[in-house]
Amino acid sequence: MCGVFGIHGHDEAAKIAYLGLHALQHRGQESAGVVAGDRTLRRHVGMGLVADVFDEKTLGRLPGAAAIGHTRYSTAGSSEVRNAQPFLFEYSGGSVAIAHNGNLVNAEDLRNRLEASGSIFQTSSDTEVIVHLMAKVPEFDPVNRLIAALRQVQGAYSLVLLADDKLIGVRDPHGFRPLVIGRLKDGYVLSSETSAFDLIEAEYIRDVEPGELVVADNAGLRSFKLATSEAAPSRFCIFEHVYFARPDSLVNGKSVYRARERMGTRLAEEQPAIADVVIPVPDSGVPSAIGYAKRAGIPFEMGLIRSHYVGRTFIEPQDSIRHFGVRLKLSPVRSVVDGKRVVVVDDSLVRGTTSRKIVKMLRAAGAREVHLRISAPPTTNPCFYGIDTPNRSELVAASHTLDEIARYVTCDSLGYLSHEGMMSTMGAIGEDGEVGVGYCSACFTGVYPVQLGKGGDGELVRLRRNKV
Amino acid sequence: MCGVFGIHGHDEAAKIAYLGLHALQHRGQESAGVVAGDRTLRRHVGMGLVADVFDEKTLGRLPGAAAIGHTRYSTAGSSEVRNAQPFLFEYSGGSVAIAHNGNLVNAEDLRNRLEASGSIFQTSSDTEVIVHLMAKVPEFDPVNRLIAALRQVQGAYSLVLLADDKLIGVRDPHGFRPLVIGRLKDGYVLSSETSAFDLIEAEYIRDVEPGELVVADNAGLRSFKLATSEAAPSRFCIFEHVYFARPDSLVNGKSVYRARERMGTRLAEEQPAIADVVIPVPDSGVPSAIGYAKRAGIPFEMGLIRSHYVGRTFIEPQDSIRHFGVRLKLSPVRSVVDGKRVVVVDDSLVRGTTSRKIVKMLRAAGAREVHLRISAPPTTNPCFYGIDTPNRSELVAASHTLDEIARYVTCDSLGYLSHEGMMSTMGAIGEDGEVGVGYCSACFTGVYPVQLGKGGDGELVRLRRNKV
């Protein structure tokens, strides 16, 4: 889970990239960075939020008409500044900068092979592999190099690169992760989501297609097709719509807000509840709760308030406070829930610990009944394509029945949206009745579109930890 | 507009105060501070957010079982660290710390008199006047000193003090600003709003009454009545309910969420609109928009998304972006508003500049019509009791007709809630038909409950700038 952004043809490219990253901040808060320049590329990265990593001075040191940027999600293991992207390398073709959203499944294999041939690595990220592969290609043009390199990699990648005065964007043949193209004045922009275009007043043109590589340079925009994309069916990550993308974004050509609202509507049909009020877990649960409430004919209220000041670390007293982390972020509105039968709509239930705290907080605020409704199916499998889900053993739905989960969470009833229901709201039912056409929903179904690298589950987990 | 917090009888008083301030952060983001101790008081204050001002180390330097804290609103002029509260002074009675929410209207007079008698001032805050007055009282007990000092001050004050191992809380006779009492284990807590109690798991007991002074020490909680409070009618600031307090708080004994929702309901009755969708300006406009939508029978949607990462400074490109400030904070959801007739509900319209930008952004996102509804009356007068409203000349409603404002804001229609409507939703219509019983609504009516100090409007403005 990361956000990538690129721009070509703007006097203040680094500043635009930095603003673009602000609009992609929800995709990653661990680190942020920008590489900018024309022939000479300069890099600034740091741990933390975009607003904290950059200031007038650091932006001033990044001149040039092209830039790429990256925000990185906070994961446990590899939280080090050396893994902060974009990376900037020098090789025989000059300088190349790269930013990556996704996860390669054969990175470990490739890395071993590269190291055996004498390559040295600077980071623990799978992204570095791509540049090593590029460096080995006996071509001068970076686009040709990249195309050749990508022939060897498998997995999920939406990449933006700067090389040789060109901005390059590419999505893997399955198109797991989003990447959209826009126009800003005379130049072009690339972004994980359209939310970045809205902020900088760029015009959305279209999505980069799965298996497509686009190049923006002074000659305009050109498009290439990766050879490997021929046979590959589209597999856009359904979780982007369920939870990850911003509701005001279009991803994969569809409104995130509307997708969530429709999931909420369908959820009300599949999992009705007798209740006095429907409340969302803000902010991502709001559209589906609205959809649920409308379909169910139960009043919608904001029964949980989300603090504007989260994302900061807070120190807990030794005499600890119950549900401290959740409490800092969410607070129940007693006047909304007191004495009521409450439907709480959330977009996912991963470990169950947060849901449990929310249910308890609502009861403490007077809720008579708490009915938990999840606008997605049970999350039963880890993601190997760039979403930082926990190991299978931590996914409560992987090893527990609905009843067991409900008991753990302490709710009066628990209902998930069905996989078929979710996919039908997305129009992803094939003519042959195939459920999920065009989408990857491996986290719900365990059906992985791209074969994993050798090694067992442990190794896969290790892969995932390296880079998201 | 500030938040105050106090605690007595807790091993980690400073940490609890710091968490309490986090839950009052919406009342002021300019500076934050805590004074803690038993007999020896220690102080730490800084510019910025609570989470940035304090860390494990600074909190570790504030031992003791009692503490008070303060968050200060960002105002233009007096943004200096020397004005960051709580203040800590030494006088013949020992040490005294003080934190203030409100504004004294005769501070300038008192300050001139005190300086003439040889007092020296360290800050440009009216709060310091109170401590100078305390220091002149020929009594030892700080409670008696404070009571005597308050005889001389006029205006709005909810104060918390630490002195002589006592926590003191007091509201002015009119009770302009809120202050609530809670219990945390064996100790007592004071806070501007109950939101702080929810975070720290304290139990709400009751509001400090107008003109009441409470003392928490090892003997428990005692209550005193200010002599000046006899003839003073309650004048609780209606703006706390309209805009300022957090929706999950009780202030003046009433739910802020429910008050806003009822104002929205009444607004729908007074100012209907033919439309396809009702959307709030988040976050403060959400409850009134829900109320409006329900009463009007028009679907409610979150048509504007608020960024989680606001409150950080962002650098604008030289080639500037339209509506930059609003855009960083709010973004329209095209799929919600495109092609629709939209009712936008906001809680106030002060200068009109933000509303204008929102209307334009909504139109750019495809809204066919934009009907702006304000869940409060026109703001026509400045506040002298602690809300940082702009000068009268900047209040667009003070000098423009409804039509002129609508034209400026570029909306298709504009409707405010009536003063009577607002007050009737608060149950503030007297038996004699008097509108606004128990409330100060001077900002809407120009009727000021406390006479202002000598001097013209300019001086008043200066007063206001000193301290909020």
Added chain:
Amino acid sequence: MCGVFGIHGHDEAAKIAYLGLHALQHRGQESAGVVAGDRTLRRHVGMGLVADVFDEKTLGRLPGAAAIGHTRYSTAGSSEVRNAQPFLFEYSGGSVAIAHNGNLVNAEDLRNRLEASGSIFQTSSDTEVIVHLMAKVPEFDPVNRLIAALRQVQGAYSLVLLADDKLIGVRDPHGFRPLVIGRLKDGYVLSSETSAFDLIEAEYIRDVEPGELVVADNAGLRSFKLATSEAAPSRFCIFEHVYFARPDSLVNGKSVYRARERMGTRLAEEQPAIADVVIPVPDSGVPSAIGYAKRAGIPFEMGLIRSHYVGRTFIEPQDSIRHFGVRLKLSPVRSVVDGKRVVVVDDSLVRGTTSRKIVKMLRAAGAREVHLRISAPPTTNPCFYGIDTPNRSELVAASHTLDEIARYVTCDSLGYLSHEGMMSTMGAIGEDGEVGVGYCSACFTGVYPVQLGKGGDGELVRLRRNKV
């Protein structure tokens, strides 16, 4: 032990003050600050070194043609930013800023009296007392106020003040602490030492005399005589020459370097040693070691190297290093001392702990004999006039014989300069044979020129801790 600086009549007064403080940095490393302005005064202070407290931005916020600055010595107890000078107060006369080098002996008395009359204090510094006294004077002119205030204070003070567009400098009637006057272009400067003048290219005019008050404003420089100064004999602190002032400075009209070198010469006469090499403890011991070596006819060498990077905190391993603190600062040159009989010349021996470590380090580096020579008499009494000497109980010479000290220090011989010898090198022997005419040498003799305030030694110590 502090440094003060003032300037009037320069476009970049704050920047000049800041450079002046750099040249006075040796007088205090705990905190630094500048107040600058014309009618409106602005203040910036911080903990640490001048170079760390100020940057382009903070200096840019201090416009105006007049400024005062202060560097404060690191003392144990009161190391808080609220005690960082200059102070800035507002009183009926407007604003007044003050910076103080010295120590008032009746501050506690005065403070009690002021608090009893209703004054409130912001700091634990004796300097604040002076401004409170000024505020009580029924005059408008700050010079008259200050003169009246100083009638009530006793002790050591070299003050610089800014008030009413005037720069004021004053030394107490005994002239304990230095203060010199210079000219910089069309304006005037005041400084603790001439070293600051050399850096900023100001021209030294003369010393402010004991009991003299000078005022620099747009009319030029005027001089006043404090009434209390009539009967007061000069008592310039001999320790300034022995140790405290910079060797390139003139203080009290005399070269510090030459004074130290002459003390070294006299020391060689009084305390000869049979040795192969004379080495100083750098940097303050260098001139006296040169004087010693020349007179004794023994080669001078730099047998101890002082690190350029001291003044930074270093973390010690758990498995601690012997003499860690001294080792970080000083290292012996083996090739100079190995196999030699070494005379080490230092300017003072206070607790004896550092000398002991130096002797041991020299022996470890091969010194055959170590003869310690101190170019001042034994320090037997604490200072109450602004030098941060330890309590009497920690002064090793106060309670131990020469032999005991030598044994503790582990040197082969120990010799001090006699009090008479020291004073004769300063030309401070009266015609009547009185030793020490014009100087305070209470730390060596116990003869205190100004009577101490009531209370025992403990209180005095407390006084001293408040402010140096």
Added chain:
Amino acid sequence: MCGVFGIHGHDEAAKIAYLGLHALQHRGQESAGVVAGDRTLRRHVGMGLVADVFDEKTLGRLPGAAAIGHTRYSTAGSSEVRNAQPFLFEYSGGSVAIAHNGNLVNAEDLRNRLEASGSIFQTSSDTEVIVHLMAKVPEFDPVNRLIAALRQVQGAYSLVLLADDKLIGVRDPHGFRPLVIGRLKDGYVLSSETSAFDLIEAEYIRDVEPGELVVADNAGLRSFKLATSEAAPSRFCIFEHVYFARPDSLVNGKSVYRARERMGTRLAEEQPAIADVVIPVPDSGVPSAIGYAKRAGIPFEMGLIRSHYVGRTFIEPQDSIRHFGVRLKLSPVRSVVDGKRVVVVDDSLVRGTTSRKIVKMLRAAGAREVHLRISAPPTTNPCFYGIDTPNRSELVAASHTLDEIARYVTCDSLGYLSHEGMMSTMGAIGEDGEVGVGYCSACFTGVYPVQLGKGGDGELVRLRRNKV
């Protein structure tokens, strides 16, 4: 000009390395870093001084019993954190960390070849080339890899590496740069100079020999000889003795202090002057000035005071101060030089600008005559082996006669030590009369022991800029 340090076999290896770097701080102030660990290596580097780059927290994150450290000199171009050493790479052999003092002359060639074969570079440093070469060697053992890699590099290198739980140290066959071996308890330490051993209480064993590679691991210390070292004569950098090393250090087995003092003695013989006083330019000029003064029979005095607080940035007023940079660092003692004929002894004269400022400052302080004596020959050629001398065009002695330089510097007379004189004080005159046996003095003679890479002077300069 950098400092390197390594340790193996100590529980707090990172802390010891950090202290070692403090004692090597004079060798580089631009950046500092430590890599520590056992099998897993962790890295922390930063711009600035050791004391500012590290704190308790960052050191706490560097556990392990082995560590290497590096301090880097401030050069103009490549001052970027990505060039801060030690570097840490991963390759097929695992992790390897490296720190380098010196400069490779064929780095550009090697880099081009490596890039052509697909290597990607992370830094602009020549040091990275060595690790790439190691990575290409088809061996597992890092020692064998390093030995093979070094076969291909030419130039100056004293390296410390950590790999596979081994600490490795190596000097190039000519031994341009110093590297010494010590023992600390049960472990071994390597350092550029012995000054680091003195601080950490390690015992000096011997120098690493030119062309020697030593390995410290749990089995003890082993020594290898580089094949290329057979025919290579020793060429230790004479500038280490003249200027660069700390006077309390032994480098190349000789006392730096004594070497300088002897150069001063010889200088007095070769370049006498009729004068009243001899003063050094502190600190590096002190020993040679002492030697000069003794031999000439003229009194030695510290006529220039060096500030303890240099190394911090200071902001200059717009109305600039003459000789600002030198003035911040050095101040003349008027009482020493006023009316006197002064001999100033400095260790080098590179551009002449600093000397000119010193001469002018001394005259302004009253010096009647100023005779400048340099305890080394004229610097006429740039260094390509790791000393950051300026380009030939900036070396004043490369293109000006003695008279011209003296006129520029405005001194009354100017005298350099002869090359033969310098070498004879070092005992570096061969039996055949060869001057400079065992030393590189190319900066004085233009005779470069190692042939330079292809390309003209411009390319060489570029090389030098990359890494020192």
